[in-house]
Amino acid sequence: MIVGSQKPIEEIWSMVKDFKKVLVFGCNTCVAICHAGGEKEAATIASLIRMRAGQEGKAMEVNHMGVMRHCEPEYFDPVIEEVKSYDLVLSTACGVGVNFLSDRTGTIPVYPGINTSFYGAVEAPGFFKELCAGCGDCIVHLTGGLCPIARCSKTLMNGPCGGTNHGKCEVSNEVDCVWYLIVERMKKLGTLEKLSEVLPPRNWSTSRDGGPRRVSVEHIREYEEQEAQKPETAGGKK
Amino acid sequence: MTPGQTKETGTYRPYGADIKETRPYSPCRAACPAHTDVQAYVGLIAQGRYTEAFEVITSVNPIASVCSMICHHPCEQSCRRCSVDEPLAVRHLKRFALEKSADYRRNKRRLVGKTKNKSIGIIGSGPSGLSAARDLSDLGYGVTIYERHPVLGGMLASAIPPYRLPREVLKEDIDDVISKGVEVRTNCEIGRDVKLEELTKKHDAVLIAIGLSQSRSLNIPGVEGPGVLLAIPFLEDVAFDRRPDLGNKVLVIGGGNVAMDVARSARRLGVRDVSMVCLESAEEMPAWKWEVDEAVEEGVRINHRWGPKEVRRQEGKVQGLEVVKVRSVFDANGRFNPSFDNDQTTLIEADTIIITIGQMSNLSFLKDSPVKIDVRGRLEWNPATQTSSSKNVFVAGEVVTGPGSAIAAVASGHRAALAIHLHLQGEAVEGALPLQEKEKISQMPPEVLEMISREPRLKIKHLAPEVRCDTMTHFEIGYDEEEALREAGRCRGCGGGAVVDTQKCMACLTCQRICPYGAPVVTSVSEIRPEYCQACGLCAPECPGQAISMVSYDVKEISETLPSVVGRVDPKRQEPVIVAFLCTHHVGVFGFDLPKNVRKVPVHCTSRIDILDLLKAFETGADGVAVVRCNDGTCKYRGIEKGVKARVKRGQEMLGMLGMEPGRLELLSAEAGRGGNPWAAVCDDFSGRVKQLGLRAVR
Numbered sequence: 060m061i062v063g064s065q066k067p068i069e070e071i072w073s074m075v076k077d078f079k080k081v082l083v084f085g086c087n088t089c090v091a092i093c094h095a096g097g098e099k100e101a102a103t104i105a106s107l108i109r110m111r112a113g114q115e116g117k118a119m120e121v122n123h124m125g126v127m128r129h130c131e132p133e134y135f136d137p138v139i140e141e142v143k144s145y146d147l148v149l150s151t152a153c154g155v156g157v158n159f160l161s162d163r164t165g166t167i168p169v170y171p172g173i174n175t176s177f178y179g180a181v182e183a184p185g186f187f188k189e190l191c192a193g194c195g196d197c198i199v200h201l202t203g204g205l206c207p208i209a210r211c212s213k214t215l216m217n218g219p220c221g222g223t224n225h226g227k228c229e230v231s232n233e234v235d236c237v238w239y240l241i242v243e244r245m246k247k248l249g250t251l252e253k254l255s256e257v258l259p260p261r262n263w264s265t266s267r268d269g270g271p272r273r274v275s276v277e278h279i280r281e282y283e284e285q286e287a288q289k290p291e292t293a294g295g296k297k
Numbered sequence: 298m299t300p301g302q303t304k305e306t307g308t309y310r311p312y313g314a315d316i317k318e319t320r321p322y323s324p325c326r327a328a329c330p331a332h333t334d335v336q337a338y339v340g341l342i343a344q345g346r347y348t349e350a351f352e353v354i355t356s357v358n359p360i361a362s363v364c365s366m367i368c369h370h371p372c373e374q375s376c377r378r379c380s381v382d383e384p385l386a387v388r389h390l391k392r393f394a395l396e397k398s399a400d401y402r403r404n405k406r407r408l409v410g411k412t413k414n415k416s417i418g419i420i421g422s423g424p425s426g427l428s429a430a431r432d433l434s435d436l437g438y439g440v441t442i443y444e445r446h447p448v449l450g451g452m453l454a455s456a457i458p459p460y461r462l463p464r465e466v467l468k469e470d471i472d473d474v475i476s477k478g479v480e481v482r483t484n485c486e487i488g489r490d491v492k493l494e495e496l497t498k499k500h501d502a503v504l505i506a507i508g509l510s511q512s513r514s515l516n517i518p519g520v521e522g523p524g525v526l527l528a529i530p531f532l533e534d535v536a537f538d539r540r541p542d543l544g545n546k547v548l549v550i551g552g553g554n555v556a557m558d559v560a561r562s563a564r565r566l567g568v569r570d571v572s573m574v575c576l577e578s579a580e581e582m583p584a585w586k587w588e589v590d591e592a593v594e595e596g597v598r599i600n601h602r603w604g605p606k607e608v609r610r611q612e613g614k615v616q617g618l619e620v621v622k623v624r625s626v627f628d629a630n631g632r633f634n635p636s637f638d639n640d641q642t643t644l645i646e647a648d649t650i651i652i653t654i655g656q657m658s659n660l661s662f663l664k665d666s667p668v669k670i671d672v673r674g675r676l677e678w679n680p681a682t683q684t685s686s687s688k689n690v691f692v693a694g695e696v697v698t699g700p701g702s703a704i705a706a707v708a709s710g711h712r713a714a715l716a717i718h719l720h721l722q723g724e725a726v727e728g729a730l731p732l733q734e735k736e737k738i739s740q741m742p743p744e745v746l747e748m749i750s751r752e753p754r755l756k757i758k759h760l761a762p763e764v765r766c767d768t769m770t771h772f773e774i775g776y777d778e779e780e781a782l783r784e785a786g787r788c789r790g791c792g793g794g795a796v797v798d799t800q801k802c803m804a805c806l807t808c809q810r811i812c813p814y815g816a817p818v819v820t821s822v823s824e825i826r827p828e829y830c831q832a833c834g835l836c837a838p839e840c841p842g843q844a845i846s847m848v849s850y851d852v853k854e855i856s857e858t859l860p861s862v863v864g865r866v867d868p869k870r871q872e873p874v875i876v877a878f879l880c881t882h883h884v885g886v887f888g889f890d891l892p893k894n895v896r897k898v899p900v901h902c903t904s905r906i907d908i909l910d911l912l913k914a915f916e917t918g919a920d921g922v923a924v925v926r927c928n929d930g931t932c933k934y935r936g937i938e939k940g941v942k943a944r945v946k947r948g949q950e951m952l953g954m955l956g957m958e959p960g961r962l963e964l965l966s967a968e969a970g971r972g973g974n975p976w977a978a979v980c981d982d983f984s985g986r987v988k989q990l991g992l993r994a995v996r
C-alpha cells in the first residue's frame with residue numbers, strides 16, 4: 060500500500076492561513092492504514108489548524124470529512140458539492156488523491172496535508188518499510204523475491220557494493236543491505252548459483268524515465284466505451 | 298464569526314449513528330419480561346446520571362418503584378457477572394436511581410391530551426391494567442380503570458405485605474399513571490356493581506386484567522369452619538390493616554412465595570410460633586431461596602415433604618393438621634404428581650391454618666356474556682392478539698397467563714395496549730405484536746473471564762430479624778450514593794460495546810491489535826464480537842477510519858459538551874483553567890468539589906478519551922488538561938493502560954508542534970480510600986505546575 064506521513068503543522072499552516080473556510084479531507088484507504096490521512100487524522104489536523112488559528116487570532120472555519128478513496132470518483136462524487144463549498148481543500152490522501160481531486164474541484168484549490176512516502180508494508184504495527192519502487196518491469200524473480208531497485212540505496216542490479224557492512228548498508232546502520240538479504244534468501248532457496256549471471260542494464264522507460272505512465276485494461280475499457288455509447292443506460296450507470 | 302471561533306461538522310458517513318436496537322441484547326435485558334435496558338441504566342448510574350437512568354427504567358416499566366422493591370429480578374439470575382463472582386445487584390440499583398429521581402419524577406407528571414376520541418375501559422388495576430392504562434393514555438385515548446378494591450394496584454396493593462412493599466412507593470408509580478388523566482372507579486366490581494355489557498357499550502374496547510384474585514382451597518376433612526383461612530383474604534386483611542386473630546400457633550400450608558409472605562406476615566402480627574408445611578424438599582420448593590432464608594431468619598420453621606390429610610378439630614376449634622409423608626412430588630416425566638406413604642403420619646399443632654396452595658380468577662361475571670370460558674373454567678384467549686372470544690374485549694395479565702411476576706404482567710399489559718391501539722386504528726394485530734424472545738449475547742469466553750477482577754457484590758442491609766418482626770415497616774435498607782456507584786461500577790456493560798460501520802472500515806487491524814479482550818476479528822472488515830467486548834471504549838478513538846461506534850454511549854459526547862463545560866475563559870483570570878478528565882469508576886467523583894478553576898469531565902474510563910477530546914479542551918481555552926485515572930491494579934478494564942498513556946503522549950507531542958509546553962497535558966493517577974480528597978489534591982498540584990507555565994492568551 061501507499062505510505063505517507065503527516066506534514067509539520069507549521070508547513071500546513073503556511074498553506075492554509077490565508078483561507079477562511081478550510082476542509083481537511085481524509086482518505087480512508089492506504090493513508091488511513093498508516094495513520095497519516097484517514098478520517099481520524101483529518102479530524103486531528105483540523106483541530107490543530109483551529110488551535111493554530113486561535114493562536115494567531117484568525118477567524119477561520121475548519122471542518123473535516125472522509126471518504127473511502129480520493130482516487131476514484133465514485134467515492135467522492137456524492138460529496139463533491141459540499142467539498143466545493145470550501146475555499147480550500149487540504150487533502151490528506153496520498154499525492155494521487157490530491158492530484159486527482161485537483162482536477163475536479165473547479166476553482167477550489169486542493170493542497171496536500173501529508174507527504175506521500177513510498178509503497179510499503181506494515182512490518183510491525185506503526186512501522187512501515189519501503190519495498191517496491193513501481194519501476195514497471197519487475198525482476199524480483201531473479202533476486203530471491205527481494206527488490207534491489209527499491210531497497211538498495213544505489214539501485215544496483217548486480218550488488219552488493221563494497222559498502223556492505225555485516226548485513227547493513229553503508230548509507231545508514233538502520234538500512235539493511237538488500238544484496239546481503241538477497242544472497243541469504245537465495246541460499247535458502249537453493250538458487251544462489253543464478254546470481255553468477257550478470258543482469259544486463261535495464262530499460263528504464265517503463266519507469267518514471269518514460270514520462271507519466273498509464274495502464275489500460277482493454278476488456279474493461281471496451282465495456283465502458285460501449286456503455287458510454289448507449290443513449291441512456293437502463294441499469295443506472297451514472 | 299469572532300477570531301479563533303471555529304465550527305465543526307460531521308463526516309460523509311455519520312459517525313456514531315444510533316445502533317442499539319439493531320444489536321443483540323445483554324442477557325439481563327433479554328431476561329426482563331419488559332426488556333428493561335439494564336445495561337444502559339446501570340451504566341448511567343455509574344456515571345452519576347440518575348435521572349437519565351430513571352428515564353431508561355420507566356420508559357418500559359410503569360411500576361418501576363414497585364419492582365425496585367419486589368421484583369424477582371430475572372436480570373440478576375442471568376447476569377454475565379455470575380460467572381465471574383456474583384450478579385449485579387440490579388434491583389437495588391434500580392431502587393437507588395428511583396429514589397434519587399423522586400423530585401424529578403413528581404415535577405414531570407403531566408396530563409396527556411386526549412387526541413384519539415376513543416375510550417378504553419380497563420377492569421383491574423394490577424400491573425397489567427396499569428401498564429395498559431399508561432400506554433393507552435400516552436397514545437391519546439381516554440382510559441377508565443374499574444377496580445373492585447378501594448385502592449389501585451391489584452395484588453401490589455391488596456396482597457403483597459407492606460414490609461416488602463411500602464405503600465408510599467406504590468403510590469408514586471400509580472400517581473405517574475393517573476396523572477396522565479386516567480379516570481378511576483374504585484370500589485367498583487364488574488359483575489356486581491356494573492355489568493360487563495355496560496362497559497362494552499360505553500367504551501370502544503374493554504380490557505380484562507383481573508388477575509388471580511381468589512385462593513384455592515383444599516378438599517380435606519375439617520377444612521370448613523373457623524381457624525382455617527385462605528391466603529388472599531388473609532393477606533388482604535394484612536394489607537388493609539384489619540388484624541385477624543390468629544391465636545398462638547400458625548401453620549401455613551404451601552411452599553411458594555405467597556406462602557412465605559403469609560408466614561412472615563403472621564410473624565409480624567405478633568405470632569411467635571409460625572411454621573410451614575410443604576410437599577417439597579428444601580431444594581424442590583418453588584419459593585425463591587432468599588425469601589426462604591429471610592423467613593428462617595425470622596424464626597419460621599419449615600416442615601418439608603409432608604402432605605395435608607385432615608384438619609383436626611376439638612369442639613370445632615382447630616387443633617392442628619394431620620399430615621402424611623411424601624414419597625415423591627414429581628412423577629417420572631417431571632410432572633407435579635405427588636405420591637404419599639400412608640403409613641407415616643403426624644400431627645402439626647396449630648391454632649390457625651392458612652392455606653396457600655395457589656390462586657385462580659373469579660370469572661363469574663362473565664357468565665352469560667359473549668366472553669367464552671373453556672371447559673376447564675379458563676378464559677379463552679388468543680395470545681397472538683391478546684383478544685378474548687368477544688369482539689373489542691381484550692385480555693392481559695395473570696388472568697390469562699397464569700401466575701407469574703409483576704413485571705411479566707407489565708409486559709402483558711404493554712402487549713394488550715398495543716393490540717388495542719392497532720385494532721382501534723383499523724390495523725392488523727396478528728403478527729404485529731413484538732416477540733418476547735430476543736437475541737442476546739452469550740456468556741463470557743474463558744479468556745475474557747480471566748481478565749476480570751473479582752469484586753464481590755455489595756450486600757444490601759436488612760433490619761435485624763428481631764427488630765423487623767415487630768413491625769410491618771420495610772425491612773431492606775437501600776444503597777447510599779457511594780455504595781450504588783461502587784455496585785454500578787461492577788457492571789461489564791454487556792452488549793454496550795463497540796460496533797463497526799463496515800462501510801467505513803478499511804480492515805487496518807488497529808482495533809484487533811489494541812483491544813485487550815480479543816474482541817475484534819478483522820477479515821475483509823472488522824467484526825467486534827459482542828460476547829468478548831467489555832465496552833471499555835479503547836478502540837473507538839484509535840480507529841483511523843472513525844468506523845467504530847459504541848452502543849452504550851455517544852463517542853462524540855465529550856468533545857461536544859466541552860465548550861459548555863469550559864465556558865467563557867476570562868482574559869484577566871488569576872488561576873489557570875484546568876480541564877480534568879476523571880475516571881468515575883472508583884467512586885466519589887461526584888460527591889465532592891474540585892478547586893474552582895478545575896472543570897470536571899467525568900468519564901467511565903480514561904480509555905474512552907479521544908485525542909480529539911484532549912485537543913478540544915485546549916481549543917476551547919484550557920490552560921492545562923489532566924487525565925486522571927485510577928491505577929493499573931484497580932482499573933476496571935485491565936490492559937488499557939498502554940493505550941491511554943500513548944494517547945496522552947501523542948497529545949503532548951502535538952502541543953509541542955504548536956509551540957506549547959507539553960507539560961500542559963498530563964496523565965495523573967488518584968484513588969479514593971486514602972483519606973482527604975485525592976482528586977482535588979492531584980488537580981491542585983497540576984494546576985500549580987500549569988500556572989508556572991503561564992496562562993494562555995485569550996484572543
Ligand SMILES: Cc1cc2nc3c(=O)[nH]c(=O)nc-3n(C[C@H](O)[C@H](O)[C@H](O)COP(=O)(O)OP(=O)(O)OC[C@H]3O[C@@H](n4cnc5c(N)ncnc54)[C@H](O)[C@@H]3O)c2cc1C
Pocket residue numbers: 367368369420421422423424425426443444445446450451452453455456457458485486487488506507508509510532554555558659662693694695696700701702703704706
Ligand atoms: C402474596 C403475593 C406476593 C407476590 N409477590 C410478588 C413479588 O415479590 N414479585 C413479583 O414480581 N410478583 C409478586 N406477586 C405476583 C404479582 O403480584 C402478580 O404477578 C401481579 O399482581 C399480576 O398482575 P395482574 O395485573 O395480572 O393482576 P392483579 O395484580 O391480580 O390485579 C387484578 C386486579 O383486578 C381486580 N379485579 C378482579 N376482579 C375484578 C372485577 N370483577 N371488577 C373489578 N376489579 C376486579 C382485583 O381486585 C385486582 O386489583 C405476588 C403475588 C401475591 C399474591
Ligand code: SF4
Pocket residue numbers: 323324325326335336339375376377378385387787788789790791792
Ligand atoms: S454485567 Fe451488567 S450488562 Fe452484563 S449481564 Fe450483568 S447487569 Fe447486565
Ligand code: SF4
Pocket residue numbers: 797801802803804805806807808809817819822823839840841842843844845
Ligand atoms: S480500527 Fe477501524 S478501520 Fe481498522 S479494522 Fe478496526 S474498525 Fe476497521
Ligand code: SF4
Pocket residue numbers: 794795811812813814815816817825829830831832833834835836837
Ligand atoms: S477495545 Fe474495548 S470497546 Fe473495543 S472491542 Fe475491545 S473491549 Fe470492546
